[in-house]
Amino acid sequence: MISNIYIIGVGLIGGSLALDIKHKKPESTIFGIDNNQAHLNEALELGVIDEKATIEDLDKADLVVIAIPVDATVRILSEVLDKISDFGLVVDVGSTKSHICKVVENHKKRRNFLAMHPIAGTEFSGPKAAIRDLFQHKTNIVCEVEKTAFKLQEKALNLFSNIGMRMRYMNPESHDKHIAYMSHLSHISSFMLGKTVIEKEKNERDIFDMAGSGFESTVRLAKSSPAMWAPIFKLNKDNVIETLEDYISNLEQFKELIENDDFEGVYNEMKDTNYIKQILNGIK
């Protein structure tokens, strides 16, 4: 039975999980915990959570979801596990997994913890950003599943499959390496595109009339929460630097093709990259 569910961090991801779980399990009680009291009150008013709670209440939890910046997760995870009963399950949903798994590798309640990363989100944040069905048909990367107690694995996988996620199993190091390419780099490329355009154009407001849907979609991630993303880059530093080096080197090379008037080369680069169509069709 999962009756008492505690969501630590009632923002986009934590709040959306709360809504989906409540919808599937209307008999459960969703408790919200958040350092930001305004967010906590807002989550209550919006019906994202049923009640407010604190870390001290976690001994009553059947499930705890930690959905806060990854560095904060690293800081509190041991304390949360200390408080949980032998039958309680703690999951985190952070975008980096190695540090998080590392910090509890020798914890006596390691088997009460499941590390996961649902690959879902929007560019918005806070309780107001919480929406139903965010996880429908989305991939949930689960790390070190073998370190979690069988019954708790089963409980978690049933619940998260039930709200639409498909599970994929990886070790934390592979997760962090590949997610740097598939997600973290997209965010930086988008933020830096936004920065480049703002710096150039900020005194010419009319110019933004020239923004089309292409610019809009490429720069969308630059709306994301810095409080969430700075810690991700911190905890995945080496992988993120590697992706940035690859990306910058590809940009330099493309620039050189243009400088050298090698527009056949420019054409071929783009033609080869059109292969992304097949890849994106594959993820539908």
Add this chain to the structure above:
Amino acid sequence: MISNIYIIGVGLIGGSLALDIKHKKPESTIFGIDNNQAHLNEALELGVIDEKATIEDLDKADLVVIAIPVDATVRILSEVLDKISDFGLVVDVGSTKSHICKVVENHKKRRNFLAMHPIAGTEFSGPKAAIRDLFQHKTNIVCEVEKTAFKLQEKALNLFSNIGMRMRYMNPESHDKHIAYMSHLSHISSFMLGKTVIEKEKNERDIFDMAGSGFESTVRLAKSSPAMWAPIFKLNKDNVIETLEDYISNLEQFKELIENDDFEGVYNEMKDTNYIKQILNGIK
């Protein structure tokens, strides 16, 4: 009266214009001209055009829309203007404007030409990509409007306003400078993101399960047509190189902040760039 309309290049933009114009002016005949006979037949079958035609027929045109790669526009524009009657109007819809305006600056029929750039599109191409209402609420940059005959200006502006465009007037040099930031750079950042990820991950197909909506939207433009885009970078070479230099330098600086563990700096960069929200809200 605009009865005989010739669309040169029956792809995404030319085809979508054909559909909207036909819808507003069902009494008109839309003729299609295209080097690609398969595309031309396809446009006819799809009802994007009413009849096939050739360059030789242009003396009968009330309106000619040139919607082909910008280097091809530069090549044929004088010939098209040679063929047009004194009452015919020629417009082009290319993403660069300086070279195109330059090539006809001394043409004896310069007053029969209007240079414009409707900022609209999708990542798809060819006649099948043509859709209704693509230009609804979209900006149309018009260059050197004063060089077009009054009556033809009026004819064009009525028609294109009628299918939903809002007009903005700029000189070709300003257009090319600003559009490099607002559109051309987005395409390159997206293509190079796609390239970086494909290079890293192409032997690990499973990894693409990790692609979320963030990656998808940032890489969307990498599906765009190389045949259309290589000539744009060629004709806007200097501006595009400048945007790339700015972009690469911002990426380098962001990488250094991460390397130096300056995550407060990383946070602040992103916080400042969140300003893009206001800008994008402004363009709605």
